[in-house]
Amino acid sequence: MKRTIDGFFKPNQKSAPPTEQSTEEPSKHETxxxxxxxxxxxISDALGFAPATDGRLIDDRPDLDIVYYQPYIPKEIEKELFQFLRCELFFYRVQYNxxxxxxxxxxNTPRFTTVFGVDESSYFSPQGHLLDAVTKRPIPKDRYKCKPRPIPGCLDQLRKITERTTDQKFNFCLVNYYANGNDSIxxxxxxxxxxxxxxxxxxxxxxxxxxxxxxxxxxxxNQKGAIDSEKPLKLPLASGDMLVMRGPTQSNWLHSIPKxxxxxxxxxxxxxxxxxxxVRGGTENYYTYNVGSGGVFKWSKERQEMVAWTAGS
Ligand SMILES: O=C(O)CCC(=O)C(=O)O
Incomplete structure (x- = not known):
């Protein structure tokens, strides 16, 4: 069912209606x-209306260049999109030394994480095979220690919309799930x-x-830490918001989500x-710290929490 613009501007619903199933094949991959x-x-149709508002430029401090959309995701689908992704994606609770x-x-990473994508030296064919960006042939078997995963169709749809808004190209999608206020970065x-x-x-x-x-x-x-006495800049991120951090921001600013x-x-x-x-190092890094070597977690509708998942469960 295609939505009309009139339908889209109906008053916001308080809670998301039950998500209809897509008739399209789900994304599958050996990884x-x-x-x-x-x-x-x-969700798909309403995303055609994103961004829901114009971005606001925040560049009034040294070396800061941010565009802040409040919100980016149309209000009509923000709850449904959250519930859909929490249910559909699989996550990890990564430990490393x-x-x-x-x-x-x-x-112990204090949040759930997952990652999809591969760096510029490789790409996935439509059939899900990893090919070399230059030769267009299958990559050498030893290119990666990790097993890169293609971005699933749903997140890829969001990636394409985001690329159009930002005029940037993206090849990685990292997802964090903060179960409650104890989870942080x-x-x-x-x-x-x-x-x-x-x-x-x-x-x-x-x-x-x-x-x-x-x-x-x-x-x-070159210190990693921030100046402790400095009052941080605080952005109260709400559901549906989107931030683009760009230019000199990453080389000069630190960010966090506190408990x-x-x-x-x-x-x-x-x-x-x-x-x-x-480059390849990015792929190895992202899979090491966002997938790791531990078990899979999946959202349980019955228990309303992430639970350890095993094949057949
Ligand atoms: O959860 C957020 O908004 C920030 C995540 C973040 O900083 C990161 O993944 O590097």
Missing amino acids: YPLSVAQFPAS IKRGPVETQI SYHSDDERFLGSNPAIASFSLGARRDFLMKHKPPNS RKGKDSDRGRINITFRRAM
């Missing part, structure tokens, strides 16, 4: 533990060399409102970022 459904027509001097510490910048200089990153928020804090890196320093108490802290939030990795 996926489960298939991923396509967007139902209700870091060595500080002689001491090895285990890091600490101050960091997405300034890895594999993203090239001045990378543009488009970042979507769905579900619970969470604060996005930003601090300028200490001037003339949250009180209002909205019992609700889940999805963050989707689209990025462009230029």
Whole structure:
């Protein structure tokens, strides 16, 4: 059913109606533990109206260049889109070890993560085969230690819309799921060399409102930490909002989603970022830290939480 513009401007619904199933084949791939459904027509059609508002430029601080859409996703589908992605995607709770001097510490990533895509040296054929970007032939078997995954159809639809809005090209989609206010991401910048200089990153928020804090890196320093005394810039990201961080932002600013108490802290939030990795190192890095080597988690409608998933469950 195609929606009309009149239908689209009907008053917002408080809660999402049950999602209709798409008639299109779900996305499947040998690297996926489960298939991923396509967007139902209700989401697909309304996405044609995105962005729902004009972006606001935030560039009033040194080295900051952000476009903030409040919202980007049409209000009519923001809840349904959140529920659809939480149900359809599979996630990981990644653990890894870091060595500080002689001491090895285990890091437990404090949120659920998943990732799709491959860097510029390769691409997926429509049949899902990884091909070399130059020769257009299957990649050598030893190109990657990880197993890159194609972006499933639903997220790829959002990627294409985002590319048109931002006039940028993206080959990676990272998804975070913050189950509640205890899940977080600490101050960091997405300034890895594999993203090239001045990378543009488009970042979507769905579900619970969470604060996005930003601090300028200490001037003339390679230090990772921010200046502690500085008051952070706070963007109260709401469901459907989208941020484009671009230009000198990543090389000069840190960002974080701190833990949250009180209002909205019992609700889940999805963050989707689209990025462009230029070289193989980016692919290895993203799969190591967003898929890892542990088990799969899937949303349970009965239990209303992410549960460990095993084949056949
Ligand atoms: O959840 C967010 O809005 C931020 C996510 C983020 O900073 C990241 O994935 O690098």
